[in-house]
Amino acid sequence: MESRLLRVNLTTGEMKGETIPHSIFERWIGGSGVNNWIMWEHFLTHDINCDPRGPDNIFVFGVGPLAGTGAGSGIKGRITFKSPCYNMFGDSAGGGKFPYYARFSGYEYIAITGKAPKPVYLLICNGEVALIDAAHLWGKGTEDTHAILQEELGDYPSKVHTLSISQAGENQVGIAGVVSDALRIHARGGGGAVLGSKNLKAIAVQGNGGLPVARPGEMLAWSDDFRKKIDGNEAIYGFKRRGTLGAVEMYQHIGSHFWRNNQGNKFRGDEIRSDNWVKKFQKYSEVCSSDCFIACDSKYVIDGTESEPSKKYIGETFRRPEYLTTGSAAGALDVRDWSEVAHWGKITNDYAIDNQDLSCSISFLMELKQRDLISNHDVAELFGHEQSLRWGNMDDIEACVESIVFQKNLFGVMFRDGPYFGALKYSEMKGKNFMKYAMYGKGGASFTEEVRPYPTWMNNMAVASRGADHLKGIGLIEKFQREDLSKMYFNGRTEAADLTIPDLKGACTALAENQVALLNSYGVCLFHWMLDPAEFTPQDYYGKAYAAVTGIERTPEELMRDGERICNLEKAFNSRVGMRREHDMVCERWMWEPNSEGLYEGAVGADMFNTVLDEYYEWRGWEKESGLQTRARLEELGMEDVADVLAKDGALALT
Secondary structure: OOEEEEEEEOOOOEEEEEEEOHHHHHHHOOHHHHHHHHHHHHHHHOOOOOOOOOOOOOEEEEEOOOOOOOOOEOOOEEEEEEOOOOOOEEEEEEOOOHHHHHHHHOOOEEEEEOOOOOOEEEEEEOOEEEEEEOOOOOOOOHHHHHHHHHHHHOOOOOOOEEEEOOHHHHOOOOOEOEEEOOOEEEOOOOHHHHHHHOOEEEEEEEOOOOOOOOOHHHHHHHHHHHHHHHHOOHHHHHHHHHHHHHHHHHHHHHOOOOEOOOOEOOOOOOHHHOOHHHHHOEEEEEOOOOOEOOOOEEEEEOOOOOOOHHHHHOOOEEEOOOHHHHHHHHHHOOOOOHHHHHHHHHHHHHOOEOHHHHHHHHHHHHHHHHOOOOOHHHHHHHHOOOOOOOOOOHHHHHHHHHHHHOOOOHHHHHOOOOHHHHHHHHHHHHOOOOHHHOOOOHHHOOOOOOOOOOHHHHHHHHHOOOOOOOOOOOOOOOOOOOHHHHHHHOOOOOHHHOOOOOOOHHHHHHHHHHHHHHHHHHOOOHHHHHHOOOOOOOOOHHHHHHHHHHOOOOOHHHHHHHHHHHHHHHHHHHHHOOOOHHHOOOOHHHHHOOOOOOOOOOOOHHHOHHHHHHHHHHHHOOOOOOOOOOHHHHHHOOOHHHHHHHHHOOOOOOO
16 A cells, blocks of 8 residues: 655745655554654654744645545545644544545645745646645635636546635634535634645645555455445435434434533524424435445525525525534524524535634623623624624624634634633633633533533543544444443443443543544544444454555454554644643533533533543553653554654653
8 A cells, every 4th residue: 555645845835746655554544644644753853832823834634545445435534733723733524525536636645834925726636736826716715716716727637626715714713624625624623724824725636547456356345235234224314314413303302402602402492403404405415525325415505485584595505504513503602593504504614614613702702791791892892893792693693703704803813713712812801700601622622512411522522632522532332322332342341321420431432532543544434434333343344445445454453553553643742732631621611510401400520520531541541640641552552753752852651
């Protein structure tokens, strides 16, 4: 297995290709694992404490070896960088056709450093590369940028596919993302701000090259078996129809939404609590990545007859909002009409901005106003004019969004890096402590689901390498009380599925992180695995596909260690920038304020938090007191070189 890496120095304009050798894939699998290693090596020769918005930061795109092979498991590209909003490890996944065609264009990995003297975009076409003036694209959203590049570059040797930023990235808003083909956002961590700081508006790819597959017959057989398993799984048909919106009704039942800045955990309003979205708005389903047997994506068109608010959006069309788009709008901001939820998803995608951090920044301020902790004068001071802050009002919400995207006023500047740092700055400005109303976990990142009754998910928010997030350690054992999975992974024990006790919850986080690291490195979509986690195991079932494509043979146990190695490299990056146990934390509301409603009313995070965190460190083999890695565990994983770097930086446990 070999892949091509394109290195681009925007300061000098130098671009060169190189081969990533087989040995790197034997150690780091591919995809996010290889991305992480490219960034790690970069910061061995550059200051890891550099300004993330400066030229010394690196932006890496990569796509794993299963992507584009016809496996049917969906495709996710990965971007990796030092996060400008959290000042730590940053990465994000996105689907669409860009990662698919990036492989056919000649380079599966792209590493970008430096800063261009003026706005440019990078074109890669069947191995040929060029930096092209992007002055005509600067100031445009992702939809217009993509359309212009498609028109300019034509459809030979293929249609052009893009990864682009919006005005938010240009203005170096810390919570700005990048968007694939104007449809699929890499939202988390601030990758858009990194590209904006480098004056890189977009990456465009075209290609019709082939892909290396070590054993094509085995790959085709695996793909055929996978399709049959998908077709024979009745649960998957519901997912085809509704995608992650299927969680809306279930979360309403158990009390797992995030309402009004998590003052509650159930949506209000009859319309938004059901799947009426699918009945009223959805026009047709489609695949997001050209390589998926499920096709859970879909398009909507608003005709104005669906509701009174929908009349504002007649003719609007975009992809169906998924759960976290819905959770951030119907939940965090109390938007009660499906057409407005859809509109929220469209504008946040076009502005390429993380709707988790964005909604929690807005809902933080709305709660302060609701509680009369700030006055109309205080609000006018932030916006430069009178501004009502009404829950669920899209005019008020869009005013807040534009304030941040365009850095229009004090509110926009203060909250450009999300609610945690915005709340800190505002508390300091007003001489009051408003932090109990800021929703965040590790690094200051936000997440719009109720987590207090779920010890594993709470732990995920505290330890995820890219900041509070479920997709680094998502697992179904605890939240869905899957005793079968608990028995499968923990020698017949069922405690991992019992929400009332802390036992095996930290272990669940470590297990899921290792598995997710594998899937992210293969370059596939997580949701196929989640629909049948007992059957589609990353270390066993997907491991067979990985062997067929790469020729790298691994036992399931060896693959789990590979996943653990990838997680440890991300941890090592954060240790080098100074993160310790005290940074593995969650906000005051999650920690101390009792859950107000739902099946688990009265739950408080603090009841189990430290016990679960201790267990997580034990399963990781890290020192509990400091949260630092130990040389013994790193050497077990074949990471002696990483241990040496950490020791030199004073970031290795002394035990």
